[in-house]
Amino acid sequence: MRVLRAAGYKSMPWKNGGGVTTEITVSPADAGLDAFDWRVSMARVERGGPFSSFAGIDRTLSVLEGEGIILDVAGQPPARLTAASAPFSFPADRPTGAELIAGPITDLNVMTRRGRMRHSVERLVISAPAEIGTESRATLVLCLGGEVVVSAAEPVRLGHLDALLTASAAAGLRIQPIDDTTVFVVRIDCIRAND
Structure with missing residues (x-):
């Protein structure tokens, strides 16, 4: 992370x-x-x-x-x-x-x-704790306006335009907004030959 x-x-x-x-x-x-x-x-x-x-x-x-x-x-x-x-x-x-x-x-x-990688981008407006799955090869959470605390081994506080990048982790991430905040969740995966 x-x-x-x-x-x-x-x-x-x-x-x-x-x-x-x-x-x-x-x-x-x-x-x-x-x-x-x-x-x-x-x-x-x-x-x-x-x-x-x-x-x-x-x-x-x-x-x-x-x-x-x-x-x-x-x-x-x-x-x-x-x-x-x-x-x-x-x-x-x-x-x-x-x-x-x-x-x-x-x-x-x-x-x-x-042909090698694929991605998805999700825009979330959060005012209460949210769970973010991190089953992708890489997941990036970008904070836009306001602040959030991301629960991890040690909680991480993200301010405006700060981001957190994590590799796949089955447990996911819990995001606690300090106030109403928009976050962008970017998921990136490899494309397997049989996809």
């Missing part, structure tokens, strides 16, 4: 040079944009335009802050995403454009290498 503090995240330019992304975690550690198996990051989107293309990658985007964004993914109807929307999944190698609804946003990006 690793605690990832927002103050320690690494910032870098977008692949297309149009902005800055903040990497929360990546596997393998320190993998570049063409070599990761999976990656979780945040980006500040200041204006509309094309998204970076990532060959062979599946992507899920969620709005963390701001009014929202309209994504135009080739072959799909436009998708309007706000901070209240469910996470939106799409192939990261399909031409994708974005239009901001009303000003800049911050988004959460989860990407996995197609």
Whole structure:
């Protein structure tokens, strides 16, 4: 189990040079944009335009802050995403454009290498203790606004944009909000040859 503090995240330019992304975690550690198996990051989107293309990658985007964004993914109807929307999944190698609804946003990006890994992203608003299953190869819990305490061998307190990354553990995690809080639960798994 690793605690990832927002103050320690690494910032870098977008692949297309149009902005800055903040990497929360990546596997393998320190993998570049063409070599990761999976990656979780945040980006500040200041204006509309094309998204970076990532060959062979599946992507899920969620709005963390701001009014929202309209994504135009080739072959799909436009998708309007706000901070209240469910996470939106799409192939990261399909031409994708974005239009901001009303000003800049911050988004959460989860990407996995197609054919090797898969992921799911769940947005939960919690006001009472919640149990989170951790049966996936890796589970990441990201706290958004407010604070939570995650029960473990030693309880861990997560503040705004802090995260907890854990490998599979049958016992799961118990999350106790200090106040009403949104958490994103990211589950990442390997794809077996017979899947």
